[in-house]
Amino acid sequence: MNVALFPDVVVNDETIPSAAIAAEAQNHTGPREKPGIAWRKAAQALAIRALLLQEARRRGLVPDPVELAPDRFETEEEALIRALLDEALSIAPVTEEAVRAEWEKDPERYRSAPLWDVSHILCACDPRDDEERASAERRATALLAKLDGEAKGFASAARESDCGSKNAGGHLGQLGPDDTVPEFEAALRQLDESSISPAPVLSRHGWHIIRLNAIAPGQVLPYDTVRPKIAQALEKTAWARASREFVETLAAGAAITGASLAPI
Template sequence: MNMALFPDVVVNGEAIPSAAIAAEAQNHTAPKDKPGIAWRKAAQAMAIRALLLQEARRRDLDPDPEELAPERFETEDEALIRALLDEALSIIPVTDEAVRAEWAKDPGRYRSAPLWDVSHILCACDPRDDAARAMAEARAQGMLARLDGDAKRFALTARESDCGSKASGGHLGQLGPGDTVPEFEAALRAIAEGSMTPAPVLSRHGWHIIRLNAIAPGQVLPYETVRPKIAQALEKAAWARASRDFIESLAKGAEIKGASLAPI
């Protein structure tokens, strides 16, 4: 990314180094052909950070870094921003009436995780090896063509699998969300009960032919079970709104050059 193409970012006379914005840009997504979007997002994030730090120092707050994980602590800037938001934001506690009203909008949203009864055939390879990946894909395509959608042949064909499940006809048993690698789960969610993937699916382990034998949909959970989760979500939303309003109030009295705080 050519940093010279982008304007300098200055917040209340404080210049933000282009190198810092470039480093921050690595944390923001953008289309490959539009790197400027990542830069603008990063410039916005750094401008907001500068506004908050300036306000924290104006209030003469002292940083008190907290331990985030074993031997991993906040930076002093992170601690300052946290202290500022703790002092500046006033969040109205979420009431039980608000939680129940949110739940009542659609109780069916709150379900236990589904269970999938799954079988697969694996043609193992290292996806980073172009030749090995192509050979394994051709092998998987050949197996899929032989199956021709016939579930009865699946267990027999699975004897050629590179997974230990071949001993049980490729059967993996019951799986829930998070039990498999993301690419496998994404393909699993896209197929109908009793069917298999129309094409081999590539994962970090190789090419899979996946069959969804049956699915047990998650059950609707009772209100008391989901109440803490809903309350937490409402509190998080309230905190986000209050933070946004506070930042907007700081921005109104600030002079910001080279960055926009409007949604990108």
């Protein structure tokens, strides 16, 4: 990205150089053909950060970094922003009535995790190696063609798998969310019970032919079980709304050029 094409951002006479925005843009997403979107998101994020830090210093707040994880502490600027929001935001406690009303909108939303009974055939390769990946894909495609969507020959075909599960006909047992790599799970979620993936699925381990033998849908959870989760979500939503309104108030009294705080 040519930073010369994008302006510096100025917040109340404090300049945020385009080089800083370019560095921040790496943390934001946008269509490859529209790099300006990531830039605008980065400019907005840094403008908001500048507004908050200016207000924290105006109030005379002193940073007191806390430990976020073993041997990892907040920066002084992060601590200042946290202190400011703690002082400036007043969030009403979530009431029992609000939690129950949210639950009653659709209790079906709150379920235990599903379980999938899964078998697979693995044609292993390093996906980063173009030649190896293509060779393994051809092998997986040929195996899938032999199956022709039928499950009867799956256990026999699984003897050619590069996974230890080949000794059990490719059977992996019961899997739940996050029990396998994301790319495998994403494909698994698209399958109907007793079906085979229509095409080989690429993961970091190679190409998979996946069979979903059976699925046990998650059960609807009782209110008392999901109440803490709902309350936490409502508190988070209220905090986000209050934070957004606080920033809007600061922005209304500020002089900002080179960035827009409107939703992108």
